[in-house]
Amino acid sequence: MAVYEPEGYPPAALGKNDVEFAPGSNFRKYKGKMVPLINDLLSGEYASSEKGGFLSILKKLPPVIDAIHVEQPWLWPLVLKIKKMPQYANACLIYGSQNIESPLKKEILDSYQVKGAEEVISDIDSLERKAAKEADITIAVTQSDFDILSSWGAKNPLLAPNGIAPWTAKQENLELWKERLPKSPWILYVASAHPPNFMGFNECLGNSLACIPPDSKLVVVGSVCEHLEATLSNTRWGALNLSRLQLLYMLPDDDLDAVKTLAHAFLLPIPHGGGSNIKTAEAIYSGKYVIGTEAAFRGFEQYLTLPEITVARTSAEFHSAIRHRLCSPEKLGPEGSDRASRNSLTWAESLGAIPLAAHNNITQKALES
Amino acid sequence: MTTWFDVTTILGWHRPAVGIIRTEAECAAYALTRIANGEDVKFCSFNGASGYVDVSADHVASTLKRISGSHLAVATIVSNQGQHKKSLEARLKEVALKVTSRLPTKISGLLYQFFQRRRTAIIEGVIALRYLRSAMLSFMKPASNSHVVMKVKTDLNIAENPFSKGDCYISVGLDWDNKDLVYLYKLKKFMGMKVVLCCYDVIPVRLPHLCVGDVAAKFANYFTDVAWCADKIICISECTRKDLQLLLSELGAPEPAMSVIKLGCHVSQDVASVMGPEVVSLMKNKYILFVSTIERRKNHEVLYRAYTRLIDKGVTDLPQLVFVGMSGWGVNDFLKDLDLDPRTKSYIRVLNNISDSDLVHLYKNCQMTAFPSLYEGWGLPIVESLAAGKFCLASNAASIPEAGQDFIEYLDPWDVSVWADRIEWYVSHPDELLLKEKNIRENYVVTSWKGAAVSVFEAVESPVAPFLKSVTGQRDAEAFEKRVNDIQCKND
Numbered sequence: 001m002a003v004y005e006p007e008g009y010p011p012a013a014l015g016k017n018d019v020e021f022a023p024g025s026n027f028r029k030y031k032g033k034m035v036p037l038i039n040d041l042l043s044g045e046y047a048s049s050e051k052g053g054f055l056s057i058l059k060k061l062p063p064v065i066d067a068i069h070v071e072q073p074w075l076w077p078l079v080l081k082i083k084k085m086p087q088y089a090n091a092c093l094i095y096g097s098q099n100i101e102s103p104l105k106k107e108i109l110d111s112y113q114v115k116g117a118e119e120v121i122s123d124i125d126s127l128e129r130k131a132a133k134e135a136d137i138t139i140a141v142t143q144s145d146f147d148i149l150s151s152w153g154a155k156n157p158l159l160a161p162n163g164i165a166p167w168t169a170k171q172e173n174l175e176l177w178k179e180r181l182p183k184s185p186w187i188l189y190v191a192s193a194h195p196p197n198f199m200g201f202n203e204c205l206g207n208s209l210a211c212i213p214p215d216s217k218l219v220v221v222g223s224v225c226e227h228l229e230a231t232l233s234n235t236r237w238g239a240l241n242l243s244r245l246q247l248l249y250m251l252p253d254d255d256l257d258a259v260k261t262l263a264h265a266f267l268l269p270i271p272h273g274g275g276s277n278i279k280t281a282e283a284i285y286s287g288k289y290v291i292g293t294e295a296a297f298r299g300f301e302q303y304l305t306l307p308e309i310t311v312a313r314t315s316a317e318f319h320s321a322i323r324h325r326l327c328s329p330e331k332l333g334p335e336g337s338d339r340a341s342r343n344s345l346t347w348a349e350s351l352g353a354i355p356l357a358a359h360n361n362i363t364q365k366a367l368e369s
Numbered sequence: 370m371t372t373w374f375d376v377t378t379i380l381g382w383h384r385p386a387v388g389i390i391r392t393e394a395e396c397a398a399y400a401l402t403r404i405a406n407g408e409d410v411k412f413c414s415f416n417g418a419s420g421y422v423d424v425s426a427d428h429v430a431s432t433l434k435r436i437s438g439s440h441l442a443v444a445t446i447v448s449n450q451g452q453h454k455k456s457l458e459a460r461l462k463e464v465a466l467k468v469t470s471r472l473p474t475k476i477s478g479l480l481y482q483f484f485q486r487r488r489t490a491i492i493e494g495v496i497a498l499r500y501l502r503s504a505m506l507s508f509m510k511p512a513s514n515s516h517v518v519m520k521v522k523t524d525l526n527i528a529e530n531p532f533s534k535g536d537c538y539i540s541v542g543l544d545w546d547n548k549d550l551v552y553l554y555k556l557k558k559f560m561g562m563k564v565v566l567c568c569y570d571v572i573p574v575r576l577p578h579l580c581v582g583d584v585a586a587k588f589a590n591y592f593t594d595v596a597w598c599a600d601k602i603i604c605i606s607e608c609t610r611k612d613l614q615l616l617l618s619e620l621g622a623p624e625p626a627m628s629v630i631k632l633g634c635h636v637s638q639d640v641a642s643v644m645g646p647e648v649v650s651l652m653k654n655k656y657i658l659f660v661s662t663i664e665r666r667k668n669h670e671v672l673y674r675a676y677t678r679l680i681d682k683g684v685t686d687l688p689q690l691v692f693v694g695m696s697g698w699g700v701n702d703f704l705k706d707l708d709l710d711p712r713t714k715s716y717i718r719v720l721n722n723i724s725d726s727d728l729v730h731l732y733k734n735c736q737m738t739a740f741p742s743l744y745e746g747w748g749l750p751i752v753e754s755l756a757a758g759k760f761c762l763a764s765n766a767a768s769i770p771e772a773g774q775d776f777i778e779y780l781d782p783w784d785v786s787v788w789a790d791r792i793e794w795y796v797s798h799p800d801e802l803l804l805k806e807k808n809i810r811e812n813y814v815v816t817s818w819k820g821a822a823v824s825v826f827e828a829v830e831s832p833v834a835p836f837l838k839s840v841t842g843q844r845d846a847e848a849f850e851k852r853v854n855d856i857q858c859k860n861d
Contacts, residue, residue, distance in 0.1 A: 184555075184558075205621070206619070206621055208589075208619070208620045208621050209621075210589075210593040210596075210617075210620035210621045210622035211621040211622065213554065213597050214550060214551040214554045214593075214594045214597050214598070215551055215554055215555050215558075236585065236586075236589075237586070237589050237620065238586060239586035239587060239589070239590055240586065240589045240590040240593055240620070243590055315621065316618070316621070318621070319621025319622075320621075322621075323621075323623055
């Protein structure tokens, strides 16, 4: 079940249990004021209010709930409201934190020069702490998040890094994309339109893509494309940057699998932000060269010793690493990358501890009652 | 291993050789001597339709003749036909007088008055007709421009080229207009060629506000591609080398090996005895000479302001200030000032279309030269001044001190007061100027064009870093190797 903004999701992306948070809803105001970029926070009040989406949500709930797993803290007010209902009082509450949201939200609001958002940030901080404290199981995706959630009093914290679904590209898609993409080694950036994915790009790459060889490209996939194009063209080296850019926009999964398989290297230019990045997990799992910031590798520190991975701290290091990798052979050694050591990146491995912990909690509650 | 010298630019050039054309032509002339000595040197050119093609030595020799009349070393001996030939106005006047003299005086008087009042319009009309004829000819016979690269980038086949593995390719021409550097980069990788390119300056990127249009974007792309293609970049001054390195570092492009050469200079001693009337009239006076296109970067304005300051101060024995050069972009207001300012009207002269021969006369007879440019990749007017034995008051910017060494005096190009002071001082101390000229005569060594061409070919022969180190940068490559080794050691 998701509480979603209809302006951000096409009908095809919706499930039958999803609940719309309409643009005209009064709940889109924060304490009577319009504050941009906080619909996630506002969705909690909407979902838990009878004047909002609660009654609609209630109709979709099954008669018995063993566990409620909520991703991010936004819907925690809804979780608590459901839990107060007698029939759901024994449900095991699982809070998947994904990020420490308050500093991240502050960074986003500051970057858009949204004034007077201190109260919003304070509310998010309180919400996160409350969720961590009240959940039966609290899940962190990075060690640093784990430490923070533990310090907030999480009863049963678990570290479950983001993982990936292994992919295999179809041969016909590989052939098709091989024709469309540069013949020389090229580097791939896959990202959504989430602001940190493009606002920090120039900070990482120093406004210039001159590090890409003349016969190669930075290939970009995802909704970040149009934002990145604007970001890169709005610099002194705009024409140069556009000559090195190939934008593929949103791709169906089959095509994306082919593009990821054909890439020579992956770029992770995420200068800030918490949590761990699924795109990082995919890049590492690919066995290709990966060049990223320290922040991009958060939660995957154990993989930094792999020879194909480069952490770049400055734009000069990014430039140098990209030049080096795009002129290096496809494989570092005759065997290529070691796939077995990357298996822990799959969802099956990374999330394995959660159902086990939930089962224990549910059993324990059953015994107690 | 064959050394290929690219002559694309001169094959498409149909005017006298200047600047970059001169460099390519002189190097081609030198390459011909190496071929004559049995060395493995060949010529090639590029066009968008067929890529690189072999060019015969005979074709290059005839091209050099076409450009200069004979071997380049004597190319500055300019035919003075243009100067001797009567002007269009004089010839029209002659024809008109011939016709009217046969008419009755009354009618001829009326006709004379009629045409006299419309003289400018008639002359401009005839000039316009000539341009129209020239444009029609160029339109109808575009074949004369067959060597100019087509702008449409074609998907050229890199397997079809005249080069062999391990060959060396040199280009010092107008590569931003005439070449496809993406293709050259692919070719270099495919053939395993060594590529040597040239950088004359980074002005379009460093000072785009002083250039026509938004050239920074185009040239950033060009310099980046040059950096990727070249195993070595020849720069025409240490300043250009440093500025290019800074630019490539800022862009994050590779930093290939770079070497610095000195461009040649040839001020002919063999000049025509007949001078143009403008030059003849100038010779009667003392004058300071400034040879350069009139454009904002060249900073003619500081000299104009220095003169106005001196005149306002009451200095009356100032020499004339002679600007020799075409007027370029962005100086209309300045030229208008020169035209209208009554203080400087009798002091400042602007000359255009001066023959090389007259230019030599102007250099030889000036009191001194001035060169207040805001930025240069080298500073050819400085070395021409020195080759003519003349002292120069020059800007201290960019490469200019490299060109003038210790023979001339350098001033802040923005400081009007200091220019006014030093001009006044040298004008009132002619003995000091004579001492300076003596020092130049005795100690200044002119770089020959052959010497410059030899330096270009020597740059090819010196070793360059392996490709990976070249694109990554030496220090970066070492750091990478160390990091990978460290990781492998840890893993072991």
